Amino acid sequence: MVQPQFRNEGLEDLITFDQVYNQYHRVIYSNIFKLIKDHAIAEDILQDVFFALWENRDKINDERPVSAWLFVVSYNKSISYLKKKVKESLKYVENYKSYESVAEEIFPDKVLIEAQLNILEDAVNALSPQRQKVFRLCRFEGKSQKETAIILGLSTESVKDYLKQSKYFIQEYVSSKYAADSIAGISIIFILSNL
Numbered sequence: 001m002v003q004p005q006f007r008n009e010g011l012e013d014l015i016t017f018d019q020v021y022n023q024y025h026r027v028i029y030s031n032i033f034k035l036i037k038d039h040a041i042a043e044d045i046l047q048d049v050f051f052a053l054w055e056n057r058d059k060i061n062d063e064r065p066v067s068a069w070l071f072v073v074s075y076n077k078s079i080s081y082l083k084k085k086v087k088e089s090l091k092y093v094e095n096y097k098s099y100e101s102v103a104e105e106i107f108p109d110k111v112l113i114e115a116q117l118n119i120l121e122d123a124v125n126a127l128s129p130q131r132q133k134v135f136r137l138c139r140f141e142g143k144s145q146k147e148t149a150i151i152l153g154l155s156t157e158s159v160k161d162y163l164k165q166s167k168y169f170i171q172e173y174v175s176s177k178y179a180a181d182s183i184a185g186i187s188i189i190f191i192l193s194n195l
Contacts, residue, residue, distance in 0.1 A: 013057060020066055021050055027142025028074045035078040045081060049074045067140035068124075072116045122177075123170040131169070134162040 028049060033042040052073055053066070060066050124135055133152060137143040138159070143151065145159045152159070 017050075017054060017057070020053065020070075024067060024070055024142060025050070028070050030142075031071065032074050032078050035075070036081060041081065045074065045077050048077055052077075065140065067136075067142075068117055068120060071140060072120065076116075119174055119177075120170075123173045126173055127166055127169060131162050131166045134159055135166040135170075138163055 025046060029042055029046045032045050032049075033039065036042045036045065049070060053060075053070065056069075060069055124132060127135060130152075134148055134154075137148040137151060138145065145156050145163070148154070149156045149159045154162075
């Protein structure tokens with residue numbers, strides 16, 4: 001499937017944005033809800049993700065597909081919300097400010113997002129071609145296992161198996177190449193463990 005691309009051409013970008021929203025909002029909402037478990041908050045985060053997409057549309061290109069960008073940004077915004085909730089519950093801790101500064105050092109949003117995108121893309125590119133197609137269709141484009149099976153001419157069980165194998169392969173790949181010294185690598189492993 002051809003990825004919609006922003007061209008920084010006013011009305012064309014609005015049309016592209018509508019296409020992206022219509023194509024991805026359900027799967028992004030689903031990913032957010034898996035972490036947040038609250039419909040209203042998940043809806044708010046979804047809107048934040050698409051606002052961020054609009055603000056950063058000039059950074060989306062052929063090398064960095066919009067689906068991967070949405071996947072990582074929605075995860076990060078969900079985790080930021082959960083961290084905020086944890087901070088609120090820690091208000092009674094005397095040295096609260098030190099917890100806040102540690103969290104900000106560990107999760108520098110823009111740098112982390114860039115690192116996560118690079119690691120995830122590297123890991124997905126290391127998959128076999130068939131697993132790569134299945135993973136991209138299901139995880140980045142939001143296709144169901146049944147839809148993916150039809151598109152690729154596979155059985156639903158094969159798709160399910162490819163997804164499972166891909167998840168473990170990516171986790172192993174990331175942990176062997178990145179996780180030992182990378183917050184971004186560790187967070188990619190965490191993202192995948194929640195799928």
